[in-house]
Amino acid sequence: MNQLPIHLVVNKEDYHLFVKPNRVLLDVLREDLELTGTKEGCGLGKCGACTVLLNGRPVHACLTLALQVDGCEITTIEGIGGEKMHPLQEAFVDKGAIQCGFCTPGMINTAKALLDENANPSEEEIKQAIAGNLCRCTGYNKIVDAIHSCGCQSKKKKGGIK
Ligand code: FES
Numbered sequence: 001m002n003q004l005p006i007h008l009v010v011n012k013e014d015y016h017l018f019v020k021p022n023r024v025l026l027d028v029l030r031e032d033l034e035l036t037g038t039k040e041g042c043g044l045g046k047c048g049a050c051t052v053l054l055n056g057r058p059v060h061a062c063l064t065l066a067l068q069v070d071g072c073e074i075t076t077i078e079g080i081g082g083e084k085m086h087p088l089q090e091a092f093v094d095k096g097a098i099q100c101g102f103c104t105p106g107m108i109n110t111a112k113a114l115l116d117e118n119a120n121p122s123e124e125e126i127k128q129a130i131a132g133n134l135c136r137c138t139g140y141n142k143i144v145d146a147i148h149s150c151g152c153q154s155k156k157k158k159g160g161i162k
């Protein structure tokens with residue numbers, strides 16, 4: 001199968017790559033770019049472990065063809081926060097919302113998209129937003145608490161959470 005050229009901006013860095021038409025974004029991120037923070041769970045769009053931000057919106061990288069996102073901006077967990085942890089990451093640690101951590105990158109990306117749109121979501125809105133992200137260990141209360149505490153912080157800070 002022929003490989004085709006694509007250009008991706010991942011975590012604000014430019015990548016010019018050649019990909020087969022059937023290659024999914026998840027494999028390109030993990031195998032070609034070695035950004036292994038994005039996890040593969042089901043590979044079927046059902047667990048949310050592979051959630052990344054595509055132009056700011058959460059998508060399943062396991063169901064997204066790399067060719068489809070030519071020219072797009074992708075954010076993976078490696079691009080969240082910087083030298084310091086992002087407030088969402090701090091909140092997940094503080095509230096005990098991480099056990100094995102497998103679901104955490106996807107959860108945090110989903111939560112970031114929510115907070116970028118709605119700086120102070122209700123618990124119900126948080127539950128709806130993360131309904132497609134499965135966690136096998138922590139249980140959802142601590143995760144919802146962590147996201148909620150961040151929303152409350154962002155209300156106090158003008159301009160929300162970056
Ligand atoms: S690995 Fe993509 S949704 Fe499960």
Ligand code: FES
Nearest residue numbers: 099100103135136
């Ligand atoms: S912390 Fe283990 S799956 Fe969520």
